[in-house]
Amino acid sequence: xxxxxxxxxxxxxxxxxxxxxxxxxxxxxxxxxxxxxxxxxxxxxxxxxxxxxxxxxxxxxxxxxxxxxxxxxxxxxxxxxxxxxxxxxxxxxxxxxxxxxxxxxxxxxxxxxxxxxxxxxxxxxxxxxxxxxxxxxxxxxxxxxxxxxxxxxxxxxxxxxxxxxxxxxxxxxxxxxxxxxxxxxxxxxxxxxxxxxxxxxxxxxxxxxxxxxxxxxxxxxxxxxxxxxxxxxxxxxxxxxxxxxxxxxxxxxxxxxxxxxxxxxxxxxxxxxxxxxxxxxxxxxxxxxxxxxxxxxxxxxxxxxxxxxxxxxxxxxxxxxxxxxxxxxxxxxxxxxxxxxxxxxxxxxxxxxxxxxxxxxxxxxxxxxxxxxxxxxxxxxxxxxxxxxxxxxxxxxxxxxxxxxxxxxxxxxxxxxxxxxxxxxxxxxxxxxxxxxxxxxxxxxxxxxxxxxxxxxxxxxxxxxxxxxxxxxxxxxxxxxxxxxxxxxxxxxxxxxxxxxxxxxxxxxxxxxxxxxxxxxxxxxxxxxxxxxxxxxxxxxxxxxxxxxxxxxxxxxxxxxxxxxxxxxxxxxxxxxxxxxxxxxxx
RNA sequence: GGAGUGGUAGUUCAGCUGGUGAGAACGCCUGCCUGUCACGCAGGAGGCCGCGGGUUCGAGUCCCGUCCAUUCCGCCA
Numbered sequence: 001x002x003x004x005x006x007x008x009x010x011x012x013x014x015x016x017x018x019x020x021x022x023x024x025x026x027x028x029x030x031x032x033x034x035x036x037x038x039x040x041x042x043x044x045x046x047x048x049x050x051x052x053x054x055x056x057x058x059x060x061x062x063x064x065x066x067x068x069x070x071x072x073x074x075x076x077x078x079x080x081x082x083x084x085x086x087x088x089x090x091x092x093x094x095x096x097x098x099x100x101x102x103x104x105x106x107x108x109x110x111x112x113x114x115x116x117x118x119x120x121x122x123x124x125x126x127x128x129x130x131x132x133x134x135x136x137x138x139x140x141x142x143x144x145x146x147x148x149x150x151x152x153x154x155x156x157x158x159x160x161x162x163x164x165x166x167x168x169x170x171x172x173x174x175x176x177x178x179x180x181x182x183x184x185x186x187x188x189x190x191x192x193x194x195x196x197x198x199x200x201x202x203x204x205x206x207x208x209x210x211x212x213x214x215x216x217x218x219x220x221x222x223x224x225x226x227x228x229x230x231x232x233x234x235x236x237x238x239x240x241x242x243x244x245x246x247x248x249x250x251x252x253x254x255x256x257x258x259x260x261x262x263x264x265x266x267x268x269x270x271x272x273x274x275x276x277x278x279x280x281x282x283x284x285x286x287x288x289x290x291x292x293x294x295x296x297x298x299x300x301x302x303x304x305x306x307x308x309x310x311x312x313x314x315x316x317x318x319x320x321x322x323x324x325x326x327x328x329x330x331x332x333x334x335x336x337x338x339x340x341x342x343x344x345x346x347x348x349x350x351x352x353x354x355x356x357x358x359x360x361x362x363x364x365x366x367x368x369x370x371x372x373x374x375x376x377x378x379x380x381x382x383x384x385x386x387x388x389x390x391x392x393x394x395x396x397x398x399x400x401x402x403x404x405x406x407x408x409x410x411x412x413x414x415x416x417x418x419x420x421x422x423x424x425x426x427x428x429x430x431x432x433x434x435x436x437x438x439x440x441x442x443x444x445x446x447x448x449x450x451x452x453x454x455x456x457x458x459x460x461x462x463x464x465x466x467x468x469x470x471x472x473x474x475x476x477x478x479x480x481x482x483x484x485x486x487x488x489x490x491x492x493x494x495x496x497x498x499x500x501x502x503x504x505x506x507x508x509x510x511x512x513x514x515x516x517x518x519x520x521x522x523x524x525x526x527x528x529x530x531x532x533x534x535x536x537x538x539x540x541x542x543x544x545x546x547x548x549x550x551x552x553x554x555x556x557x558x559x560x561x562x563x564x565x566x567x568x569x570x571x572x573x574x575x576x577x578x579x580x581x582x583x584x585x586x587x
Numbered sequence: 588g589g590a591g592u593g594g595u596a597g598u599u600c601a602g603c604u605g606g607u608g609a610g611a612a613c614g615c616c617u618g619c620c621u622g623u624c625a626c627g628c629a630g631g632a633g634g635c636c637g638c639g640g641g642u643u644c645g646a647g648u649c650c651c652g653u654c655c656a657u658u659c660c661g662c663c664a
Contacts, residue, residue, distance in 0.1 A: 029627095031621060036624070082621095112613080117598090121657075196664095223661080226659095343590070433664090
């Protein structure tokens with residue numbers, strides 16, 4: 001080793017020891033006759049000291065030449081500081097430098113390599129290796145490592161084995177857009193990168209592996225968000241001979257173990273909420289349950305009083321914001337503007353202030369009496385001082401809009417504390433979802449999800465498709481879908497039926513999924529599983545909204561890596577070899 | 588594919604209804620400083636105001652286009 005100690009190690013117990021350190025120059029403080037240099041490695045900071053007339057002249061000379069991020073190797077004696085720094089673990093000592101060597105100089109870094117950097121996102125990504133020198137980012141990756149290790153430990157202890165599945169697989173029409181890889185040896189044909197190892201893990205169950213997991217990269221070529229990357233990591237799991245209840249117990253166990261190990265938190269049992277209830281009460285299949293403020297439907301109270309907007313609405317629904325009756329005109333206007341933004345798309349917002357003196361003030365006083373408003377307030381369990389916020393319109397749309405408003409109110413009222421964790425299961429998802437554009441049903445989870453046994457007869461009646469429930473479940477924490485899974489179909493006839501409902505001809509079904517259905521004919525066990533979004537889980541544990549700071553080398557929201565500058569054009573020779581001709585070459 | 592926000596010094600940003608010097612802080616350079624640790628003090632360098640058009644006597648500022656970044660909607664089984 002080029003060092004005897006790292007930079008967070010030395011203290012008064014090492015007094016008078018001769019040590020060698022190797023690290024990066026963090027800051028220089030040249031006081032004239034005396035020079036202090038802080039050096040930094042991933043472990044911590046140690047102060048170097050040199051003094052004119054005392055230190056060797058070549059040491060003084062070299063130390064004056066140093067710049068930020070120079071890599072140096074220093075030999076010297078551990079001495080007690082004349083003035084100590086209680087903020088540093090090494091703050092009681094310093095190194096009296098006897099020899100210093102510049103192992104590598106550095107250009108001036110383009111941003112400050114400090115916890116509070118002055119660098120913007122773009123610049124940090126271009127010099128990601130410098131960004132990763134910062135404590136905050138490195139700690140995020142250390143957190144990710146610990147979560148991964150704890151996950152492996154838990155699943156191993158429960159009899160799961162980690163099996164790798166291929167990255168070069170086959171494109172399928174269902175689901176997200178695939179990333180494709182041309183095959184040189186099979187000209188004109190393409191591999192696809194896996195959107196998830198779904199079919200392979202099912203085949204491992206057919207193979208009798210009983211319990212499988214993998215912390216694995218998945219690829220989806222869709223537009224990105226702060227919490228979405230084109231390549232992301234899943235904790236992918238599958239178990240044989242299980243019911244939904246077994247899967248929920250096992251993986252609730254995993255998440256509670258992680259909270260215990262990583263955060264030191266003992267979480268209560270996770271509540272279960274049916275999908276229909278989640279949509280009715282929160283307008284979302286991933287409700288943030290850190291706070292209440294559930295939806296209250298008001299149709300029967302508001303109709304027929306001459307207010308055309310409500311009379312013509314399919315659903316009139318509101319939330320009660322505790323203690324907000326004092327909101328000013330300006331604040332109410334802000335909320336109205338919020339729901340009218342194009343992304344939300346509400347036409348307007350009706351409010352009712354439940355005044356402290358028991359009176360009501362609303363934006364619809366023209367149409368409704370005090371008695372009417374009192375009824376609303378009672379139904380919404382409002383007290384004096386509360387504010388009712390009501391939206392109306394087509395059911396699905398208005399629920400989505402009110403969901404956004406509820407989250408906004410949660411933010412405004414400080415009810416979404418990053419250090420508080422509210423976990424729950426959403427269960428009883430619909431099996432199928434109608435797509436207006438394509439005029440057909442799609443699998444809500446994926447085509448291998450099994451229907452609830454009691455709903456099997458509905459598969460024969462197209463008008464009932466939308467009412468079929470699936471053995472599918474999501475885990476939601478703080479309004480984030482961290483994982484989801486299902487009990488799978490394991491019998492060929494049912495899988496064939498499912499694919500035909502999804503619009504596959506028997507020939508297409510055989511071409512796409514014949515291998516899976518054939519496997520089902522060789523003694524496939526009942527099985528089911530789940531996959532967790534590992535990057536999201538890490539950001540949640542780290543209290544961040546973006547997953548990028550938990551990925552060593554992330555891509556920007558156009559899917560570009562601005563450090564290596566990918567994607568990039570390839571040579572004509574490569575294209576020729578792959579038999580590819582570009583039609584729309586970007587100039 | 589659509590909407591919002593932003594682009595001015597190495598960096599983060601300010602720059603009002605268009606009107607004589609394009610600014611601050613941090614960073615960088617030079618000098619001074621024997622207990623600093625957000626060191627201090629003095630001085631200095633550093634700018635195609637993203638790019639291209641337009642309006643105007645005059646544009647960092649207004650308009651149009653375009654590129655880049657970012658957030659969201661669509662999309663993501």
